[in-house]
Every structure is written in C-alpha cells, then in structure tokens.
Amino acid sequence: MRQHTDYALARRAVLRDLQRGRVDRFDVCDAHPELVRAARYVGDKAPHACPVCGGHGVAYVSYVYGDGLRAANGRCISHPKELEQLGKNYDEFTCYLVEVCPDCRWNHLMRRELHGRRHDARPRRPSRSRATS
Numbered sequence: 001m002r003q004h005t006d007y008a009l010a011r012r013a014v015l016r017d018l019q020r021g022r023v024d025r026f027d028v029c030d031a032h033p034e035l036v037r038a039a040r041y042v043g044d045k046a047p048h049a050c051p052v053c054g055g056h057g058v059a060y061v062s063y064v065y066g067d068g069l070r071a072a073n074g075r076c077i078s079h080p081k082e083l084e085q086l087g088k089n090y091d092e093f094t095c096y097l098v099e100v101c102p103d104c105r106w107n108h109l110m111r112r113e114l115h116g117r118r119h120d121a122r123p124r125r126p127s128r129s130r131a132t133s
Contacts, residue, residue: 004113011099011108015051025052031100031107035061039100042078046099055103060110066093083115092116 017023029052031039043059050058062077068090069075077083083095097111 053104
C-alpha cells in the first residue's frame, strides 16, 4: 500500500466550522488563480457538488513536489501516465490532490501520497538473509 495521508477529517471539520459560523467563507474560498485555472482545464471532475456553493464544477487537481524533480517540481499532473512516468524516473516525490471549486474558489487538500522508486506499490520480496534467519 502506498504511503499516504488522507485529509477527509480535516475537510469535515472545516466545513462544520463554516456551517456553524466559526470561520468565514472568505477564509475557505481562497484558491489561488492558478489553482482555479488548473481545476477548470486539467482537473478531474469530482462526482459531487461543491460543499460550499453547490456548484457542479468541482475538480480534483494533482501537483507534484520533490527535491529531485528539478523542472517537474510544482508541476500539475494532467494525466495518470505522467505520474506513472515520474514514478519510474525519480526516487521520491510527493503528490498532492486538491479539491477545487472554480465557482466560489473553495479548495482543500484531500490527500498526500509518496511516489517514486522508493515507494513503488509492488510488494517487495524479503532478502535471503532475512528469510533464513
């Protein structure tokens, strides 16, 4: 299983606080213009409406960051094959999945995953020295 952090509980807490008036809509609907643009043009459509405004344009946007990525650092992933190719070429990097509503600018980090050759999803065989001891 790939190492990951899921932020569903944090998302629920933010939405609960918004509903109860503890945070203002302007505090949670603050997506950067580049993130909104990525959601519109390269994001994967979400199967649900925006939890803030009810709009149906919600999308998931993936970005990759890692010290070894050089030119690809901070890149928006527009196709799953890109992520797969980066994983073959680099030892380690992080992929962030962000939920974005281009209508009201709601955005929330949904998931963080470690990728790369060090985090290959295939199970590894134990070495002989470990297997025989």
